[in-house]
Amino acid sequence: MRLGLSGIRKTVGRVTARRGVQADADAVHAERAVAGARGLGSGLASTVALAAVVVSAGLAGCDSGANAQSGSASASAAASAAQPMKVAAHEAAPAGGQTRAQVYESVRKVSALGKRLFFDPSLSGSGKLACASCHSPDHAFSPANALSVQLGGSDMHRVGMRAAPTLKYLQSVPAFAEHYHESDDEGDESVDAGPTGGLTWDGRVDRGGDQARIPLLSSFEMGSSPAKVTAAVKAAPYAGDFRDAFGKDVLDNDDATFKAVLQALETFEQTPELFYPYSSKYDAYLAGNAQLTQAELHGLQLFNDEKKGNCASCHISQRTMDGAPPQFSDFGLIAIGVPRNRALPVNRDSRFYDLGACGPERTDLKGRSEFCGIFRTPTLRNVALKKSFFHNGIYHSLEDVLHFYAERDTNPEKFYPVVKGKVQKFDDLPRRYWANLNTEPPFDRKPGDKPALDDAEIKDVVAFLNTLTDGYKAGN
Ligand code: HEC
Numbered sequence: 361m362r363l364g365l366s367g368i369r370k371t372v373g374r375v376t377a378r379r380g381v382q383a384d385a386d387a388v389h390a391e392r393a394v395a396g397a398r399g400l401g402s403g404l405a406s407t408v409a410l411a412a413v414v415v416s417a418g419l420a421g422c423d424s425g426a427n428a429q430s431g432s433a434s435a436s437a438a439a440s441a442a443q444p445m446k447v448a449a450h451e452a453a454p455a456g457g458q459t460r461a462q463v464y465e466s467v468r469k470v471s472a473l474g475k476r477l478f479f480d481p482s483l484s485g486s487g488k489l490a491c492a493s494c495h496s497p498d499h500a501f502s503p504a505n506a507l508s509v510q511l512g513g514s515d516m517h518r519v520g521m522r523a524a525p526t527l528k529y530l531q532s533v534p535a536f537a538e539h540y541h542e543s544d545d546e547g548d549e550s551v552d553a554g555p556t557g558g559l560t561w562d563g564r565v566d567r568g569g570d571q572a573r574i575p576l577l578s579s580f581e582m583g584s585s586p587a588k589v590t591a592a593v594k595a596a597p598y599a600g601d602f603r604d605a606f607g608k609d610v611l612d613n614d615d616a617t618f619k620a621v622l623q624a625l626e627t628f629e630q631t632p633e634l635f636y637p638y639s640s641k642y643d644a645y646l647a648g649n650a651q652l653t654q655a656e657l658h659g660l661q662l663f664n665d666e667k668k669g670n671c672a673s674c675h676i677s678q679r680t681m682d683g684a685p686p687q688f689s690d691f692g693l694i695a696i697g698v699p700r701n702r703a704l705p706v707n708r709d710s711r712f713y714d715l716g717a718c719g720p721e722r723t724d725l726k727g728r729s730e731f732c733g734i735f736r737t738p739t740l741r742n743v744a745l746k747k748s749f750f751h752n753g754i755y756h757s758l759e760d761v762l763h764f765y766a767e768r769d770t771n772p773e774k775f776y777p778v779v780k781g782k783v784q785k786f787d788d789l790p791r792r793y794w795a796n797l798n799t800e801p802p803f804d805r806k807p808g809d810k811p812a813l814d815d816a817e818i819k820d821v822v823a824f825l826n827t828l829t830d831g832y833k834a835g836n
């Protein structure tokens with residue numbers, strides 16, 4: 361029996377719409393790649409553009425695989441989602457003068473290089489930090505350690521202000537929009553879902569390549585430069601493969617090399633079997649191939665129930681109307697009042713606040729008070745493999761996160777500092793932005809009310825969250 365459906369009809373519509381958006385976005389993505397690659401060496405332009413096209417087609421291919429497992433209605437849905445990409449591939453292929461097989465081969469090469477780059481610490485200023493140092497493949501590409509924020513910089517002692525997120529299931533994050541609307545055929549177009557999408561906690565970039573630029577150049581992360589990256593690639597065992605994929609002159613120009621590195625990383629991050637396999641126990645359950653235990657089922661029910669966790673209103677748990685698997689996020693940027701993490705060095709300055717979309721890391725919405733304190737809702741797929749939670753990494757267990765949701769408003773003294781007997785609620789968001797805070801359940805309570813979830817219920821929700829880990833095999 362499916363649970364709590366009525367309560368989350370709205371969000372089901374939302375995500376359905378998103379698949380359409382994604383298909384469009386991928387077609388646009390392919391086009392942009394064609395345009396964007398023009399500034400690079402001649403060999404690179406066609407390879408990169410075509411790589412983007414085929415990678416996009418690959419996304420749909422993966423989804424159809426997942427859908428095929430999960431039900432028959434999904435096959436046509438996946439086909440329609442793939443449509444715009446097929447068109448794009450058709451149009452782009454003749455332009456590049458390559459056959460489909462050649463295109464696939466180009467993507468394979470670029471993706472394999474992206475993988476080498478992802479694991480290569482020599483790209484960093486210190487020579488010690490790779491993408492994989494903070495995004496460990498064994499932890500769904502989130503950190504292997506339990507630090508709130510990771511160490512980096514030239515001396516490997518510098519820290520930023522945010523927890524490193526998982527890199528899985530980012531393929532369905534739509535481009536950032538201040539006002540997100542459903543597509544007309546799949547949801548209610550008149551509903552403004554508010555700020556949605558974009559990569560990083562504040563949604564400040566839309567493409568994997570643009571994102572990769574951030575840690576490579578950041579003084580508290582990899583602290584590198586296009587010149588250093590080029591020198592590293594030239595000296596790497598894969599230099600020959602790099603020239604082979606991007607053109608023999610690519611390493612003669614720092615900017616061309618850097619752009620190719622970003623493109624390769626972006627392509628690698630779209631490898632379906634590594635980044636969006638849809639192989640969790642919950643996926644098997646949705647496909648009718650696994651049973652949830654009583655605790656897991658109860659946890660799912662509480663997760664969906666509008667009056668209890670109401671988690672699914674933001675972390676969508678149902679398949680879309682067209683049968684695509686749930687992403688466990690609607691990708692909305694939302695303020696939930698996560699407490700200030702006083703262990704972070706940046707927070708020693710009492711005037712400093714990480715306000716998410718309105719800055720300081722993100723600069724284009726600076727001064728727009730309605731964007732202060734909002735962060736992108738993360739997927740909960742593989743969340744049990746993470747060791748630090750929320751944008752500032754303040755909590756280190758799912759139980760602690762669940763207690764925050766259940767008791768933030770009934771027992772705020774458990775989460776915020778108490779000064780002279782008075783609770784300093786929402787201590788990481790200046791009062792003038794409190795209007796941005798979400799007030800829907802479970803955040804609709806006041807001191808003295810019963811928490812939305814008790815300890816036993818929290819245990820069951822955590823049991824359910826554990827079914828979202830990829831790599832499930834029947835019998836374990
Ligand atoms: C020092 C640790 C560290 C290193 C090294 C690092 N990252 Fe990250 N990564 C982070 C943090 C922290 C964030 C969140 C940043 C933010 O919200 O401002 C992030 C975010 C991301 C995101 C966006 C995820 C999302 O949910 O939107 C992607 C993609 C990503 N990193 C890829 C990479 C790649 C590729 C590299 C190597 C070039 C890399 N990272 C190196 C810490 C790191």
Ligand code: HEC
Pocket residue numbers: 525526663669670671672673674675692693694695696698735736737738739740743746748749750751752758761762765766798800801802821
């Ligand atoms: C109103 C939307 C909303 C609701 C309802 C909601 N969440 Fe979240 N969730 C978010 C946002 C936004 C974040 C990131 C907040 C931040 O870091 O500032 C988040 C973060 C999380 C995280 C941390 C993930 C990570 O990678 O760090 C977990 C776990 C989580 N939510 C679980 C739940 C559960 C369980 C429920 C139900 C009890 C729930 N959420 C209800 C929006 C929501």
